[in-house]
Amino acid sequence: MDSNGVDEQMKLVEGAGGYVLEDVPHLSDYILDLPTYPNPLQSNAAYSVVRQYFVDEDDTVPQKIVVHKDSPRGTHFRRAGPRQKVCFKSADVRACIVTCGGLCPGLNTVIREIVCGLHFMYGVKEVTGVNCGFRGFYSRNTVTLTPKSVSDIHKRGGTMLGTSRGGHDTLKIVDNIEDREINQVYIIGGDGTQKGASAIYKEIRRRGLKVAVAGIPKTIDNDIPVIDKSFGFDTAVEEAQRAINAAHVEATSVENGIGLVKLMGRYSGFIAMYATLASRDVDCCLIPESPFYLEGKGGLYEFIAKRLTENGHMVIVVAEGAGQDLLAESIDQQDASGNKLLKDVGLWMSLKIKEHFAKESKMDITLKYIDPTYMIRAIPANASDNVYSTLLAQSAVHGAMAGYTGFTAGLVNGRQTYIPFNRITERQNKVVITDRMWARMLSSTNQPSFMNPPKGTTSVTE
Ligand SMILES: Nc1ncnc2c1ncn2[C@@H]1O[C@H](COP(=O)(O)OP(=O)(O)O)[C@@H](O)[C@H]1O
Ligand SMILES: O=P(O)(O)OC[C@H]1O[C@](O)(COP(=O)(O)O)[C@@H](O)[C@@H]1O
């Protein structure tokens, strides 16, 4: 039990053969005699003809799909989707949507599809948008959302509701939810946001309110665990190709040209790794999870000199969180949400490389530094991220209508699931440098492993 008297133990259901369902809370866990109603989708012209449209209560999705003959069946999550019975009458639903944290392609699609899903699948008419993130609950007016008002927002980047960092005040937020008689809260955001959503859920439960809290995971960095990948990630990787192409063109157009591209990735280098793998023009990819060093044998300078001698040009991709410990001046500052503010590793590297080759080497280099940071996250979602965002939004709507709460909708092994908040917030997803994907990346660039820094050299770890 936590200080609010809320049971923090996970809702575990054990079955034969080592099967464990890490279940999500349901309103009936703390509201006795919760009434249920037939799902309106049963009489929906589009869906009623689908055989087995409703998800069976027993359907679960395994977290690990590669298993051995004698291995236990392991952790499962509840399969997302519409249920035969719902816990809200459509006319009684008062839903709200909020977006928090940094931008990500697909935010507007998720907003649109929550509004349209509630409206067209469940006949819900009252949906409001909370402006400017968590703080908007208690400091801003809400905006009415209708299928008409959101009809073409998915074609635009950003979030029509605005977003913010910081400003999470659980009591004020829940007071506001109560005052406005909201009974479904859809919270779209990253790791920080899902922690905030969890705090809101716990306070709502402590007060015994019939309010479903549904999270939709958003992260451009792909740093949320458990889920296959985050919406908007593919779009960001695709957009990063444009910067890498430009760096390659610049580098190949001059003698000893170096193109240096900085990509997002505060603690996780997924964008840099996938953009490198996709491009094939990158000679070296540096991420927060993998240490590197500049000087001496096996260092970056030596590798640059080698590649320039071999090819006459090279492209380096660096994730923004890489090499932070190498940067001399330390700014130990945080943003409003408590995230560490990073130093500009790209700018620093470009100065260091230029300085090194001017002083220490006879090589005359030309380096162009490209920083497309915000360009890769401020664009609309591509087609596949739009479909993905749509399914996530619909899963969240089905879950809340069915009375599930305290969950994040997420794709696990290609299936939509409901994941308990603590599974999402307990750790960050990182590139595992002993996994095959990083090995594939290394073999595509043939860059040094930076495993053996010379004595006295700092090797950078995150
Ligand atoms: N541990 C936490 N508890 C409650 N709210 C949090 C927590 N961490 C972050 N938040 C709130 O979540 C929102 C978004 O967090 P942030 O870290 O900026 O972005 P993201 O959710 O994308 O990681 C902010 O309003 C912040 O105040
Ligand atoms: O300038 P801002 O908005 O703080 O955003 C910068 C940060 O946002 C990120 O895109 C991640 O943000 P989220 O955690 O909100 O997804 C990082 O890659 C980057 O460091």
Ligand SMILES: [Mg+2]
């Ligand atoms: Mg975050």
